[in-house]
Amino acid sequence: MKKIGHFISGKEEFENSNTIDLYNPNNAEIIGKVSLASPKIIDKAILSSVSALNEWKLFSISKRSSILFEYKVLLEKNINRIADIIGEDLGKVKDDAIGEIRRGIENVEYACGIGEILKGEYNKNISTSVDSWSEFEPLGVVLGVTPFNFPTMVPLWMFPLALAAGNSFILKPSEKDPLSTMFIAKLFNETGAPKGLLNIINGNKETVEKLIEDKRIRAVSFVGSTPVAKKIYENSGKYGKRCQALGGAKNHALVLSDANLEYTTNQLISAAFGSSGQRCMALSVAMVQRNIKDKFIEILKKKTNTLRVGFNIKDSNSFGPLVTLEHMEKVRDFIDMAESEGCEIIVDGRNINKGKNSNNGYYLGATIINNVKTNMTSYQNEIFGPVLQIIEVENMENAIEIINENRFGNGCCIFTSNGEYARKFSNNINIGMVGINIPLPVPSSFHSFGGWKESLFGDLNIYGPDGLRFYTQRKTITQRWPESKLSESNLDLSMPDNLN
Ligand code: NAD
Numbered sequence: 001m002k003k004i005g006h007f008i009s010g011k012e013e014f015e016n017s018n019t020i021d022l023y024n025p026n027n028a029e030i031i032g033k034v035s036l037a038s039p040k041i042i043d044k045a046i047l048s049s050v051s052a053l054n055e056w057k058l059f060s061i062s063k064r065s066s067i068l069f070e071y072k073v074l075l076e077k078n079i080n081r082i083a084d085i086i087g088e089d090l091g092k093v094k095d096d097a098i099g100e101i102r103r104g105i106e107n108v109e110y111a112c113g114i115g116e117i118l119k120g121e122y123n124k125n126i127s128t129s130v131d132s133w134s135e136f137e138p139l140g141v142v143l144g145v146t147p148f149n150f151p152t153m154v155p156l157w158m159f160p161l162a163l164a165a166g167n168s169f170i171l172k173p174s175e176k177d178p179l180s181t182m183f184i185a186k187l188f189n190e191t192g193a194p195k196g197l198l199n200i201i202n203g204n205k206e207t208v209e210k211l212i213e214d215k216r217i218r219a220v221s222f223v224g225s226t227p228v229a230k231k232i233y234e235n236s237g238k239y240g241k242r243c244q245a246l247g248g249a250k251n252h253a254l255v256l257s258d259a260n261l262e263y264t265t266n267q268l269i270s271a272a273f274g275s276s277g278q279r280c281m282a283l284s285v286a287m288v289q290r291n292i293k294d295k296f297i298e299i300l301k302k303k304t305n306t307l308r309v310g311f312n313i314k315d316s317n318s319f320g321p322l323v324t325l326e327h328m329e330k331v332r333d334f335i336d337m338a339e340s341e342g343c344e345i346i347v348d349g350r351n352i353n354k355g356k357n358s359n360n361g362y363y364l365g366a367t368i369i370n371n372v373k374t375n376m377t378s379y380q381n382e383i384f385g386p387v388l389q390i391i392e393v394e395n396m397e398n399a400i401e402i403i404n405e406n407r408f409g410n411g412c413c414i415f416t417s418n419g420e421y422a423r424k425f426s427n428n429i430n431i432g433m434v435g436i437n438i439p440l441p442v443p444s445s446f447h448s449f450g451g452w453k454e455s456l457f458g459d460l461n462i463y464g465p466d467g468l469r470f471y472t473q474r475k476t477i478t479q480r481w482p483e484s485k486l487s488e489s490n491l492d493l494s495m496p497d498n499l500n
Helices: 038-056 063-079 077-089 094-112 153-164 179-188 205-213 226-238 261-277 292-303 325-340 395-405 419-426 464-470
Strands: 006-008 009-013 017-023 030-036 123-126 131-138 143-146 168-172 199-200 217-223 240-248 251-255 283-289 344-345 367-370 387-393 411-415 433-436 474-480
Touching: 006 038, 006 179, 009 179, 017 077, 030 077, 030 199, 038 143, 038 168, 038 199, 038 205, 063 077, 063 094, 063 153, 063 179, 063 292, 077 094, 077 179, 131 143, 143 153, 143 205, 153 168, 153 179, 153 217, 179 283, 199 344, 205 226, 205 395, 217 226, 217 283, 217 292, 226 240, 251 261, 261 283, 261 387, 261 411, 283 395, 292 344, 292 367, 292 395, 325 367, 325 387, 387 395, 411 419, 419 433, 433 474, 464 474
Parallel strands: 143 168, 143 217, 168 199, 217 240, 251 283, 251 411, 283 387, 367 387, 411 433
Antiparallel strands: 006 009, 006 199, 017 030, 123 131, 131 474, 344 367
16 A cells, blocks of 8 residues: 655655555545654654755755746646646546646746845935845745645645745645645655755644644645634744635625626536535635526526536546545535525435446535525535535625625625626625636736635735745845945934934
């Protein structure tokens, strides 16, 4: 049985510690044993990260940038292999996995421009003969903790930029699917970067707690569910470290009566069921204006019924399994709950016909739940599966009120052909990322990603310009080289102003 160790100082490390089983969700076969790091291995990784920092400091910005370029090429070259690995322990269908990797590579490209984006701020002669500037220095060793659903993209949101900014990085991937994360870390090791600049520690919540406690770790980037994000944010604060903790979501789409229903239903189906709905930006609620609801549902149902679910390696499948048996059961329980709360299940994925080889996999078909009310428990929680809930609304104001009251604030979107409505919607909505006729408004790497309310704890979003600020600390230098007449000036103890 393949044992998945840790990746420290450029090589895989194994130890005699506890392990947990790793499953292929396509057929429920055990494909490996994931090591849970002991305190000894955690210490070894941190020591390695601290020592790599000293070496990394000597690399010029151009040299760092060229290493990231090298990494981008390696990721591109291996994209098919990486997508296959994502399929093996997460079950994503190939095109979807390739899309994830490409969105990850965008962030490597952004980090390649570190010479441009890390430029400081400068003011000449801020006071007479006084110049002042700010530099952005690295923090030191940074920790990243990532969720199961984007095992390459989310790590790539973090470490390329953190490293480009001069830090070293320890990553704790999800224990549910660490294989592709390990693979991309090994690829990074093939660049000319110092060994130990990027270390991977496998483990569970105890591992994360140990890492956060350690004084040598300066900051924590976390992405995962809301209860854990909140806890990590609080714990990081307790130990005095900087933290950005991105949490769960409940993303709403508003479909106005003037929307193009063919276009809108295609977009909604893709965003609700792609990746089996296991995306933090997945659309999980469609709010539809009463006067078009019947027509909308008719088209939506017809198209949803053409989706195929099964083994991820089969190209004709629209999406694969859920990540674990436990997760699949949780999603199925939510559908049962919605039914018992009085909803109508208009497309039922609980008893799908699975394709060949898929018999024991963790599959759920696309599910559409109608007549959802906002006081239902099945509405108030994140389901994180191939489930779309439909709420009927009277008008846009009514929809904005519902979305703003929801405790999550990651993404939302509006489908309309009226620019005035779209503008009003985006101006009045309390959500971090808004799409206008775009179902998954995931910002490109040149912007930053982050939700509001319980979808993000912390002040700075992840990747892009905010990411760079997160991974650096400002140092402001003020200098004067006194001219001879100033050297002879009078002794003066008053607070110096800048007006002289
Ligand atoms: P999770 O919160 O269960 O786990 C995320 C990571 O935290 C894993 O590495 C896990 O080992 C670790 N962890 C779990 N419990 C912990 C604890 N008590 N203390 C410390 N560490 C702990 O999330 P998941 O199930 O892997 O991922 C799905 C969730 O992630 C969904 O809620 C989804 O919305 C969210 N997500 C959010 C974003 C975003 O950008 N906002 C992106 C992707 C996923």
